[in-house]
Amino acid sequence: MGSRARRSRLLIVLGVLAASALANPGAAAPPTVPAALPYQGLLLDALGQPRTGNVDLTIRIYDALLGGTLVYKQTLSAVALASGVFTVQLGPSGDANDTPVNPLTTSLATALAGDAGPSLPARFLEVTVGTDGPLTRTQILTSAYALRASSAATADSATTAQTATTAQNASNVGGIDAGFVQQLWHNFNADGGGPPNDDPREGLADVDGDGLANFIDPDNDNDGVPDVQEIADGTDINLVSPRITGVTPNSAFFTDTLNVTVQGSGFLPGLTVQFGSQTPTATNVTTNSFQVQVGPQSSGAVNVAVANSNGEHWAKPQAFNFIDSISDGVPLGVNQTTLVAKPGTTIVALGGLKTYGVGSSAEAQFSLGSRDPNGQIAVAFAPNGAVAGLRCRDLGTTCTVEILVDSNGDKNLEDETGIPIETLSTPLNPSIISAKLAADPSGHWVAGYVRRDAAQPEVVVAHDLNGDGDFADPNELVTVVSGLGGLGVTGIVATALAVDSAGHVAYVYPTNTGPALRVAWDRNGDGDFADTIGGNPELSTLASVPTPTCIGATFDGSDRLAVVYGANSVTTLARDLNGDGDFADPGESVVIAGSSTACDVAFKPGQPLAVIHNAGGNIHLLLDKNGDGDFADAGEDLSGFNQTGAGESRLALNGVNRAVIAVQGFLLIAPTN
Secondary structure, X not given: XXXXXXXXXXXXXEEEEOOOOOOOOOOOOOOOOOOOEEEEEEEEOOOOOEXXXXXXXXXXXXXXXXXXXXXXXXXXXXXXXXXXXXXXXXXXXXXXXXXXXXXXXXXXXXXXXXXXXXOOOOEXXXXXXXXXXXXXXXXXXXXXXXXXXXXXXXXXXXXXXXXXXXXOOOOEEXXXXXXXXXXXXXXXXXXXXXXXXXXOOOOOOOOOOOOOOHHHOOOXXXXXXXXXXXHHHOOOOOOOOOEEEEEEOOEEEOXXXXXXXXXXXXXXXXXXXXXXXXXXXXXXXXXXXXXXXXXXXOOEEEEEEEEOOOOOXXXXXXXXXXXXXXXXXXXXXXXXXXXXXXXXXXXXXXXOOOEXXXXXXXXXXXXXXXXXXXXXXEEEEOOOOXXXXXXXXXXXXXXXXXXXXXXXXXXXXXXXXXXXXXXXXXXXXXXXXXXXXXXXXXXXXXXXXXXXXXOOOEEEEEEOOOOXXXXXXXXXXXXXXXXOOOOOOOOOOOOEEEXXXXXXXXXXEEEOOOOEEEEEEOOOOOOOOOXXXXXXXXXXXXXXXXXXXXXXXXXXXXXXXEEEEEEXXXXXXXXXOOOOOOOXXXXXXXXXXXXXOOEEXXXXXXXXXXEEEOOOOEOEEEEEOOOOOOOOOXXXXXXXXXXXXXXXXXXXXXXXXXXXXXXXXXXXXXXOO
């Protein structure tokens, strides 16, 4: 059939009444009319593409090409289409009526009687698809009854022969000119894709047993990969191909080794895997998944490929990404951001101005209000691993400095009850800036900040020395100094907080008086910063320099205070190597780089002392692997990040093997071993 439906714009391009065995056919007598006939067709949509899904068909048989009398009707519901092809059986019984024609014979044989020879009345078949209008009628011809030609090698019209195995010179097939049939076979691909109908891989076989011959089955092996795609992939259309649908997780830092699960279908034991530049061994192989261990590997997206032992293969382009940086989403800049790494992991807590992030990529983003446009927050991890924050809760004309701990594990601090440190209540827009937060080795909270509730900002250290959960005991809330020589009145100043293994606190801050970089270091642990130990005071000047562009502080493995700062066009690392409380002895002050606007220093037991700076524009990570303090030995200067550290950068170590760097817009992960 080759007509267009009036409403659905469907095309039916092929209709064949297939061969059916007849009882006792005679050479001269008209054939017995069959009680049932197979019927097959191909439905195309208005764009010429095979239809899919199920359709309702109504078959009517008339005694004329146009008009005439309806002699038979059969309704067929939910007929399945395979690449547009449907196969149904007409008869032996049809519908009893079709308004306004009533009644009808329900016998197909009776309806077709008289159509067994050219001298008898003809019958015409009409197909209606769903609620669309009927397609053009096609005459039902004698050949449709499959008159079992048995011996004709050459048959123009095989009406009496018992079998016909080859009819090389047939002029028509089913009343259709043989040339049309040949053109359809050679030029129309029955399964809607490659290969051609007569390709040796196609034919009448049914590899997957779904009832469709290969040449009309678009997926011969039923592996979910269409034949045309398998041909493009260079795989066998009659063998199940492996297919990768997902990789979990789908990224890792390029320095890490990671266990990865590959999901998909068609995986067979003994398969091989290509993961970027690596060929890891697959374990726990099932039909739908397997595991591999990958990394470290050069940064970038890589293809993941799998090959079964039978040669079938497949690749998923750029399915995994080895990354050297990730967007953190926390605004940095000049906010003196705080960064901490959860021990043993690359999970971090990163704090900015009224914003913080938590997670392996700081992906959980939250706001944490703190009074004043420049009212800053700080973040840290509690000893139990919960994230904590420091802020000055806005209460209108006052604010309460408090520590919030994520007790319910939702990473959101705004819903927590704070641990109060003090309330600021002067009319000078009270707030805190340059906030820092840490826990001492006993798990007691330590906070350092610049208080703004007086004419001059005040440097404050709060330490819950006895661990009773408040800051009301002697020396637990100490004003280190009043006035920074004008610093901090309207903007933010750089400060740094460090706690040693005995719980002694150091807070480093600048002042315009001098100018100088000052250190408040509670060396005897009584919390007051007012004593003189070994001839050196607990409150001292580290260096007489202009306001530093960056500051970082930590204690090393020998509890020696290390401070990095940028000033006078250089970046300097000061270390109290002999433990006397000053930085005035030989080798205790070393220039490590040129001018930096971003710098920090960090230490965790089991890892080398680490320093970052952005002298020259890009971030540098320095690791004192041999402990000589010069960062000049092989492998001690890692400068391959190619990330600009503009404005502010922070550094944290995870206590195992990783350094985490927060730089504007990114988190960078690097090995320290």
